Amino acid sequence: MKAVQYRTVGAAPEVVTVPRPEPGPGQVLLKVTAAGVCHSDIAVMSWPAESLPFALPLTLGHEGAGTVAALGEGVGGLEPGESVAVYGPWGCGGCLMCAQGKENYCLRAEELGIRPPGLGAPGAIAEYMIVDDPRHLVPLGDLDPVASVPLTDAGLTPYHAIKTSLPKLVPGSTAVVIGTGGLGHVAVQLLRVLSPARVIALDVSEEKLELARAVGAHETVLSDADAADRVRALTDGVGAQAVFDFVGAAPTVATATACAAVESDVTIVGIGGGSATVGFGTVAYDAAVRAPYWGSRAELIEVLDLARSGAVEVHVETYSLDDAPLAYERLHAGKINGRAVILP
Numbered sequence: 218m219k220a221v222q223y224r225t226v227g228a229a230p231e232v233v234t235v236p237r238p239e240p241g242p243g244q245v246l247l248k249v250t251a252a253g254v255c256h257s258d259i260a261v262m263s264w265p266a267e268s269l270p271f272a273l274p275l276t277l278g279h280e281g282a283g284t285v286a287a288l289g290e291g292v293g294g295l296e297p298g299e300s301v302a303v304y305g306p307w308g309c310g311g312c313l314m315c316a317q318g319k320e321n322y323c324l325r326a327e328e329l330g331i332r333p334p335g336l337g338a339p340g341a342i343a344e345y346m347i348v349d350d351p352r353h354l355v356p357l358g359d360l361d362p363v364a365s366v367p368l369t370d371a372g373l374t375p376y377h378a379i380k381t382s383l384p385k386l387v388p389g390s391t392a393v394v395i396g397t398g399g400l401g402h403v404a405v406q407l408l409r410v411l412s413p414a415r416v417i418a419l420d421v422s423e424e425k426l427e428l429a430r431a432v433g434a435h436e437t438v439l440s441d442a443d444a445a446d447r448v449r450a451l452t453d454g455v456g457a458q459a460v461f462d463f464v465g466a467a468p469t470v471a472t473a474t475a476c477a478a479v480e481s482d483v484t485i486v487g488i489g490g491g492s493a494t495v496g497f498g499t500v501a502y503d504a505a506v507r508a509p510y511w512g513s514r515a516e517l518i519e520v521l522d523l524a525r526s527g528a529v530e531v532h533v534e535t536y537s538l539d540d541a542p543l544a545y546e547r548l549h550a551g552k553i554n555g556r557a558v559i560l561p
């Protein structure tokens with residue numbers, strides 16, 4: 218089968234032919250219907266060999282959807298041909314976090330060598346993929362896999378981040394979204410459907426800001442050194458009750474903390490290498506700074522239900538498997554508006 222692999226540190230991903238996998242006991246083989254392309258892959262592919270937490274070659278893709286192609290020994294509860302989405306942050310299934318469905322915060326994954334598909338285990342940008350356990354699948358039903366597959370990360374990650382801050386997003390409050398790409402343009406929609414907050418979107422690209430307005434941002438601000446002042450001006454000097462940074466680079470983290478209101482949440486989702494300076498006087502009184510990772514199994518079900526109600530729509534650009542390296546190139550160059558989805 219064809220697969221898109223990261224093979225050599227620092228090199229671009231390649232389309233290769235690999236043996237079609239067989240599901241082992243307890244596993245599920247999916248025929249991939251759609252796979253999303255995330256900026257985290259680009260970050261990982263920029264890391265030096267000694268920082269890579271997995272071996273190469275690696276089949277990429279941690280946003281996956283497919284139809285059930287074969288069941289390993291002992292697997293029940295799934296029908297061949299059933300359309301499913303893959304919950305990516307695989308955990309051990311048994312620790313205190315996993316028992317709550319929060320496999321993204323599994324306490325034993327590292328010790329047991331459990332890695333998400335596309336970030337250690339063979340990923341979704343291939344004709345077929347192995348899912349290690351049926352509990353990591355959510356039925357899609359009538360949902361279009363192409364439009365829904367980004368919800369497994371670009372939807373789930375902002376959903377998890379936003380849900381925690383909902384008590385602060387009361388009527389009259391403001392939420393700031395920094396970086397309205399794959400995750401950010403879904404975040405804007407989630408904020409609009411889940412809260413009465415006014416949403417201010419920041420990006421460096423006018424095209425991305427246009428998408429942000431189209432999906433519901435009330436205000437857009439160009440992300441530069443003055444952005445925090447403009448957010449303060451738009452909020453009568455108060456700042457935002459919740460700030461979500463989907464870039465996470467030094468300048469955006471600085472903007473995020475600078476526009477945070479008293480008792481606000483500052484949530485750094487992007488892995489751009491920036492970090493916040495938190496101490497008395499460096500942020501507004503009682504502001505909380507968090508750096509969450511992905512989301513829980515229950516939250517993925519909730520996000521997909523939200524999509525089913527029509528409340529969230531991912532802006533998707535599709536590519537063939539052969540063109541997946543081009544999708545990565547375009548994402549790296551900031552040219553993808555919304556999410557790139559590969560159709561194997």
Ligand code: NAD
Pocket residue numbers: 254255256257258260370371374395396397398399400401419420421422425440463464465466468469485486487488489509510511548551553555
């Ligand atoms: P993306 O490339 O689709 O979107 C990034 C957006 O940020 C683009 O619209 C870009 O124009 C904008 N941007 C770049 N520099 C900016 C700046 N200085 N100010 C404002 N906007 C700026 O990326 P994505 O796939 O949506 O991922 C976003 C980030 O989230 C990445 O860092 C990714 O690695 C990370 N991520 C984290 C998690 C997690 O669990 N914490 C999960 C998924 C992705």
Ligand code: ZN
Pocket residue numbers: 255256257258279370371
């Ligand atoms: Zn991702």
Ligand code: ZN
Pocket residue numbers: 308309310311312313314315316320322323324325326
């Ligand atoms: Zn666990």
